[in-house]
Amino acid sequence: MTDALLSLRGVHKRYGATHALRGVDLELRAGEVLALVGENGAGKSTLVKMLTGVIPVDEGTMSLNGVARTFANAQASQAAGILAVHQETVMFEELSVAENIYVGRHIMRGPFIHWSAMNTQAQAVLEQIGARFNATTLVKDLSLAERHLVEIARALSQKAAVVILDEPTAALSQAEIRDFYGIVRKLRDQGVGVIFITHKFDEIFAVADRYLVLRDGTAVGSGAIADATEQELVKLMAGRAIDQIYPPIASQPGEVVLAVKDLSHPTEFNNLSFELRRGEILGFYGLVGSGRSEAMLAIMGLNPAATGSLVVNGQKLNARSPGDAIAAGIAYVPEERQRQGGILSFSVEHNISLAGLGRFSRGIWLSKLRESELCQRMIERLRIKTQSPDTLLSGLSGGNQQKVVIAKWLGLDPRIVILDEPTKGIDVGAKQAVYQLIGEMVEQGLAVILVSSELPEVMHLAHRTIVMRRGLQVAEFARADAHAEHIVAAASGLGHAPVPSPSAPVFEPEAVAA
Template sequence: MTSSRPALRMRDISKQFPGVRALSGVSLTVRFGTVHAIVGENGAGKSTLMKILSGTYQPTAGSIEIDGAEVRMHNPADGQKLGIRMVHQELNLVPDLTVAENVFLGRMPTRRGMLDRGEMVRNAARVLKELGTVIDPNCRLGDLTISQQQLVEIAKAYAAAPRIIVLDEPTSSLSEHEAGILFGVLRKMRDAGIAIIYISHRLREVLDIADEVTVLRDGAMIETRPVAGITAADMIRLMVGRDVSDLFPKAEAVIGSPVLEVENLSDGEHFAGVSFDVRAGEIVGLTGLVGAGRTEVARAIFGLSKRTAGTIRMRGQTVAPKSPADAMRAGIAYVPEDRKGDGIVPGMSVRENIGLPIIRSLTRMGWIKDSDEKQLAKHYAKRFSIVPPDPERRISTLSGGNQQKAVLAKWLAAKPALLILDEPTRGVDVGAKSDIHAIVGELVAEGIAVLMISSELPEVLAVCDRVVVMHEGNAAKPLMRDELSEEKIMALATGEGVQ
């Protein structure tokens, strides 16, 4: 039941860090029984504003009211006492505990001073059922997929009966089917009167789930509007201060002969009998629901996981990569899904990260040739418009989009014939998405073959020349560009399509 009563008022919030003004006079009102989206590019101030709401940061200026009463929070515990719960993009769970223990972490039920495990498991099962999942509450969390762990994180917040819940990119690791389940849960929470703040780069999701949307840019509030009166194009224009006429531009490229050929590839566990090829100058999409085997296929091609059957050919020659080094020698590069965990070395500079795959060629007599490494990093920082354009800056201080550009630069320095991109625009803002696809467009125009794994169907439909859809470890016959539609892809991904 939608309420006109404000759950939250943040008035004229400013936040000053040494040398940086992160927020400048931001005001936000969120009502009980509504979903209020906050959108903006990376660096717009969304995370800082939410850290102030949670009590992690204190504002330099401004005030906060919860249900009409002014409050001051000195730490996250104060925010939780006020009924504020955060669901972060980075999971905040304990892998070695069970699902039930994670859901009630810090709030485990007791009986006569002892943990009441039966009650905890029953309550966790109830919460998970309401979320529409079939996750076993007794299962060890670390044994679940990333998407299942994300649902457990949401269940943890939901189980605390919040008055205000903040979700930061909650669908970043979920398939469209799983996101649909989440949206059903959010609507239930909204109808129960909970105020929901929803942060996402996926503008179509915002239009689908939100009642109102606030746009931030450069630490300032640009506008708040009802979602019923705004379009994705409007939001992009407000977010970036310019028109982005085509978020996923389709590059023109001459498609040549096969670079990668995969025939009846299997790993005996996640996928079987997978066959497709990728040609020079072509972008082939590999899509399907989370858990369908897409990433496992990519990892097998790159030598990161085992293969039990099948053949891989690069430019007509049979190869059998047993390690990434083998794959790189064959001309294969792989940009992984987990940018922070697998794509970068956070403690190193942009220069050091870009030079990693070709460190041998940059080394003489056991010493790295700094001048060559600096020249390489400057070249790619300029070519890919990495901001700030300082190769000596620690890569972890860059925005997600600029980190991803650096990861692309790192692998392109190795001059691959095949580039595998696993969710290349996940968790980056709309401007960076456009930049990344422009870079990919340049690469295919130069003759590089691209295999792109993506869960975003608009992205797949816009940029791919052909699409391979996976369902439960099996790959359908590739769809040609003129055959593509969201309905056909989803039918194949859910096992309902017929070829």
């Protein structure tokens, strides 16, 4: 490593009275992966927007290859060789993968698009990252994980000098994440400077060479990853040591509140049977595509092709719509909070009251007073950090957005809460707050289904963990018997998974419909 490829010196950014960045210094060398670490609201997104030309620098200097640069817009930043792959994909769904990769810079032959050359070159980039779909495939036919691979392919196709990876693995399976590590290392070996933003410490230590920690808009620590520990990074991020991120769960499971029997779907899952008890956290773990989320959608009446028996509090439930499940006391916090859980352009108050408008209205008239009372109660109960109830949801950090989505459903006083990837894309401090909230929910008598790809979450929080693989319920572990290697073996099918606990039914792979 020689001179800096990219450097920031004394960079400031203000939004009115908010001082988002306070004299930040950053240095990125060619052939290096720099982990940019910090809690939500620390200034990471503001820094990325500066680098990509979305917002200007108020004070300080930005240099690329030793030359001071300013970018009037995102196109100027891309032309200089700085590209970003974001967590939330924005694509043209009716266009092909190749068209999305080369959007705005189509390969031309005279006045016409050179389709064969563009498709061939796009296919070569896709093969480089191990994608299992063709360049001519329409984006609307891709999964969320596959769309992230298209974003990565777009950056690779432009031979960027600096690549910013902003939570790029959030929607990828374990196998795809391992492949992605190889892609990052390949970029580094080619002399590209990579800024890697993630909340997952295992990813930081797997691919990064150095780290820079932001807290409240200030750079509070940097150094070599080889000399750092997870505990040190957490302390720098939060400004305090977090010795125990997972709270003790004091509740003891009581009577059965949900009994699921032979829940099946023609293509997604088969013969799921389990019970959920009052005051219990029941974990669901599995790799991407295991059918966990699809099963939860069926319980909420959002998967009409599903069959099977549901009994809630002793009463049979025929959930043909979400309204049926909600009336039975079931709430569902979806995985994609910004697309399915909340409305970013609505205020905090309107998001919290959205699921229960009937409770605040008389005929066609909405009671503003009752709506405001619920909102204030939920803000206090969940400790939501917002300037006011009228603040737009888009103005909150990821962790507080998640709290608002959870508050929306808790306002209905449910008996059963399904949490699908509740800590996806939020930082360690926000995770701790969500874990504390889950503990409080079950201590108050609610029953929680926790669907998570984060193995430590289900191991530390769940009273029991059900493991799914390829649509099948393959094992169940009590908390005392939940060992990481056993759970992963069951989820992946590698080696021999241990015998499930006696309460867990055993399913054979032949039971799945072809």
